[in-house]
Amino acid sequence: MEENQFLSGFVAVVGRPNVGKSTLINYIVRQKVSIVSDKAQTTRNRILCIYTDAAGQIVFLDTPGIHKPKHKLGEYMDAAAYQSLRDIDAVLFLVAGNEKKGPGDLFVAEKLNACKVPVFLLINKVDLLTKAEILQKITEYRSVYPFAGIIPVSARTGDNVATVMGELKKILPPGPQYFPEDMVTDQPERVLAAEIIREKLLLSLREEIPHAIAVYVDEMKKREKIRSIFGPPCMWNEIRKNGLLSVKTAVF
Numbered sequence: 001m002e003e004n005q006f007l008s009g010f011v012a013v014v015g016r017p018n019v020g021k022s023t024l025i026n027y028i029v030r031q032k033v034s035i036v037s038d039k040a041q042t043t044r045n046r047i048l049c050i051y052t053d054a055a056g057q058i059v060f061l062d063t064p065g066i067h068k069p070k071h072k073l074g075e076y077m078d079a080a081a082y083q084s085l086r087d088i089d090a091v092l093f094l095v096a097g098n099e100k101k102g103p104g105d106l107f108v109a110e111k112l113n114a115c116k117v118p119v120f121l122l123i124n125k126v127d128l129l130t131k132a133e134i135l136q137k138i139t140e141y142r143s144v145y146p147f148a149g150i151i152p153v154s155a156r157t158g159d160n161v162a163t164v165m166g167e168l169k170k171i172l173p174p175g176p177q178y179f180p181e182d183m184v185t186d187q188p189e190r191v192l193a194a195e196i197i198r199e200k201l202l203l204s205l206r207e208e209i210p211h212a213i214a215v216y217v218d219e220m221k222k223r224e225k226i227r228s229i230f231g232p233p234c235m236w237n238e239i240r241k242n243g244l245l246s247v248k249t250a251v252f
């Protein structure tokens with residue numbers, strides 16, 4: 001390969017619900033493009049998140065957590081996750097290091113057998129583990145799949161995320177810049193606004209609402225740096241009543 005050739009490619013981020021896929025991607029692109037909560041299956045759709053630097057461009061596919069579907073919404077989300085395993089250059093398979101390796105993780109590993117590209121295992125949430133526990137996790141997972149690499153990381157603190165980026169750059173092919181360098185996601189602003197509101201609702205209303213909540217933004221008006229967001233009155237009443245959003249977040 002010629003030196004200084006621009007590298008690019010697509011990388012799917014998979015794992016069972018709640019292991020930290022969205023947190024990792026937000027850290028990499030340094031912007032909140034995917035919402036995070038401690039409720040499983042917060043991410044509903046496949047979201048493209050784009051990292052660009054002088055050496056290359058990596059397009060990450062944030063997928064809904066893969067699990068054995070129990071309902072229609074789950075089935076749809078799993079289909080979105082499997083779809084992202086096609087036409088990609090690498091897979092980042094995340095597991096939560098602070099939890100036991102369970103049937104959920106093995107179920108995802110089984111699905112990876114279908115893909116022919118390098119799969120890196122990221123043992124996430126190592127900020128909650130001792131060094132000895134990290135080593136034990138690495139040993140535990142070694143036999144699960146012929147991983148191209150096993151990397152302990154913390155998506156929350158960013159620990160070792162640079163190593164992941166370095167490994168990806170080693171295997172990405174020379175290629176074009178698919179997206180403009182200042183673009184970090186394929187999601188329109190209105191969808192991002194709705195998602196951030198959904199995240200606040202999920203974080204603040206634990207028992208009161210079902211986790212299958214949907215947020216719809218009726219209208220967004222742009223006035224210089226200010227966006228005004230309009231939604232159904234019942235949603236705003238709920239938000240106001242519970243003090244869910246600061247003015248800065250609701251009108252940004």
Ligand SMILES: Nc1nc2c(ncn2[C@@H]2O[C@H](COP(=O)(O)OP(=O)(O)OP(=O)(O)O)[C@@H](O)[C@H]2O)c(=O)[nH]1
Pocket residue numbers: 015016017018019020021022023024035036037038039040041042043044063064065066124125126127128153154155156157
């Ligand atoms: N301590 C710690 N917590 C983390 C880390 N990464 C993620 N979390 C937390 O784990 C929870 C789930 O994180 P998400 O990023 O929403 O997980 P996800 O895999 O995208 O979840 P789904 O959308 O359900 O598939 C959140 O409460 C995060 O703050 C980490 O490195 N350390």
